[in-house]
Every structure is written in C-alpha cells, then in structure tokens.
Amino acid sequence: MNKSPMAHDLREKIIANPDFLLEDHDVMRALVGANEDKMGENIVDLRAIAMERLEARFDRLEDTHRNVIAAAYDNLAGTNQVHRAILRILEADTLAEVLTCLTDEVADILRVDAIRLVLESETSDNEADFGPAVVLMPEDFIDGYVTLGRNVPARTVTLRPAHKISSTLYAGLGKNIQSEACLQLDLGPDRLPGMLVMGAEDPQQFTPQQGTDLLTFFAGVFERAMRRWLA
Numbered sequence: 001m002n003k004s005p006m007a008h009d010l011r012e013k014i015i016a017n018p019d020f021l022l023e024d025h026d027v028m029r030a031l032v033g034a035n036e037d038k039m040g041e042n043i044v045d046l047r048a049i050a051m052e053r054l055e056a057r058f059d060r061l062e063d064t065h066r067n068v069i070a071a072a073y074d075n076l077a078g079t080n081q082v083h084r085a086i087l088r089i090l091e092a093d094t095l096a097e098v099l100t101c102l103t104d105e106v107a108d109i110l111r112v113d114a115i116r117l118v119l120e121s122e123t124s125d126n127e128a129d130f131g132p133a134v135v136l137m138p139e140d141f142i143d144g145y146v147t148l149g150r151n152v153p154a155r156t157v158t159l160r161p162a163h164k165i166s167s168t169l170y171a172g173l174g175k176n177i178q179s180e181a182c183l184q185l186d187l188g189p190d191r192l193p194g195m196l197v198m199g200a201e202d203p204q205q206f207t208p209q210q211g212t213d214l215l216t217f218f219a220g221v222f223e224r225a226m227r228r229w230l231a
Contacts, residue, residue, distance in 0.1 A: 082214045085109045086221050095229040099133040107198075112181075114173045114199040118142060120192035135169050142195045146182050156219060157212035158182040161203060170199050178203035183219040188227045196222060 014020065085106045092098040099117065107115045121136045130136075145165065146154045159181050167174025177199035185194035196219065200206060 078214050081110055082218050086218060089222060089225055092225075096131075098225065098229065099131050102133045103131075110198065112198040112205070113201050114170050114177060114197075116169050116197050116199075118145075118169060118195040118197060120194070122192070132171070139192060142184065142193050146184065146195070154184060155212075156184050157215045159206040159208055159210055159212065159215075161207075162199060166197075166199065169197055173199065176201050179206040181206045181215055183215055183222075185219060185223040185226065187223060187230060191230065194223070194226065 088101055088105055088109065089098055092101060102115050102117065107113070115133065117130075117134045118141070119134060119136055120139050120141055122139060143154055146158050148163065160179070162174075162177045162180045166177055166180060170177050179200050179202065181196075181198040183196040183198070185196060187194050198206070
C-alpha cells in the first residue's frame with residue numbers, strides 16, 4: 001500500500017529531526033501508550049515506568065528553574081527600586097525636601113502605602129511641625145515597638161504583619177495597613193535612635209520569611225543622610 005504524500009513528508013521530517021518527538025511530552029506519551037496497548041495487560045513495560053518517572057523529575061526541574069528565574073527577576077526589580085529611592089533622597093538639598101519626598105516619591109518608588117520617620121524625643125513637647133512624614137514619640141518607644149515588649153534583640157530590619165499599635169504611627173491610614181517594615185536608624189552619637197516604618201495594605205508585602213538585605217542597605221544610607229542634615 002502506497003503512503004500518502006502527507007505521511008511521507010511527516011516521516012521525512014521526523015527522520016531529519018527526531019528531537020522534535022523526544023521533546024514533545026504529549027507525542028511521546030501517546031507513542032508509549034500505543035506500545036502498551038499492543039503488549040496486552042499481562043506485560044509490564046519497565047521502560048514506560050522509567051519514562052514516567054523521568055518525566056516527573058523533568059517537570060519538577062522545570063518548575064524549579066522557573067521559580068529561580070522568577071525570584072531573580074523579583075530581586076533585580078527590588079534592587080532597582082531601592083537604588084532609585086536612595087538616589088532620590090541623596091538628590092535632596094534640604095532636610096525639608098527629604099521629609100517631603102519620603103511620603104510621596106520614595107513611597108511610590110518602593111510601592112508602599114505609607115512611610116513614617118519616627119524620632120524619639122526627650123520631652124513631651126511635640127509642637128515642632130516636621131510635616132506628616134515625622135512622628136515624635138517618647139524615649140524607648142522604638143525598641144518597645146519593634147520587639148512588642150518581648151525580651152528579644154531588636155534587629156535592624158523587622159518585617160511583620162501590622163499590629164494594633166501601628167495606627168499610632170500611620171494616623172488615618174492605620175486601619176488599612178496590613179503589613180510593615182521597621183527599619184531602625186542610628187542617628188549618631190548623643191542622639192536618640194530613629195526608625196523608618198513602611199506600611200502596606202497588602203498583608204503579603206512584608207513577611208518574616210523575606211530577605212532584608214536591600215532594606216538594611218536602604219536604612220544604612222538613609223541614616224547617614226539624616227546624620228548630615230542633623231549635624
């Protein structure tokens with residue numbers, strides 16, 4: 001029986017490029033299934049079992065590969081965001097400009113819903129108006145806020161779900177903040193500590209499982225810029 005021109009062309013293409021079949025999971029699965037049907041129910045094809053296991057391993061490797069690439073892209077995007085935010089802060093000519101850009105441009109660059117600079121004050125005099133970006137709090141407030149009163153060492157960067165006391169810092173936005181990053185700041189000798197808090201409405205934006213290297217770098221640059229303005 002003569003083969004049709006289509007079958008002949010297909011045969012020639014397969015012979016010329018056999019990898020096409022080997023790389024197509026669906027085609028290989030159909031061929032293996034056809035072979036099993038011919039062998040009957042009483043024969044176990046170990047090659048087919050091995051192929052299924054290899055396919056499962058290959059699928060897992062592909063998933064891992066995709067996850068690694070996605071994580072790399074996310075890390076690159078996060079690095080670019082932090083670098084842009086730092087450049088914007090360094091471009092400021094005055095402390096007032098730094099504080100103003102925190103709540104709008106820097107917050108937009110970092111894709112957070114609120115940023116506040118918390119400064120501890122030795123007195124209860126909070127009449128100084130630094131704008132909405134600054135919150136004055138009593139001494140030892142920052143340590144208690146970060147640790148939530150627990151006897152644990154306070155890290156430079158803490159990522160966590162927002163707590164009820166967060167509303168004292170985010171003012172009218174407090175009820176919408178679901179996660180936050182707390183960045184502790186060393187403002188220099190003979191100065192009380194400071195803290196940057198970044199709040200997000202997305203509960204998954206800041207979680208304890210995430211890395212903190214980029215935010216630690218951001219905190220280091222910001223505190224050095226603040227030392228210059230406060231000198």
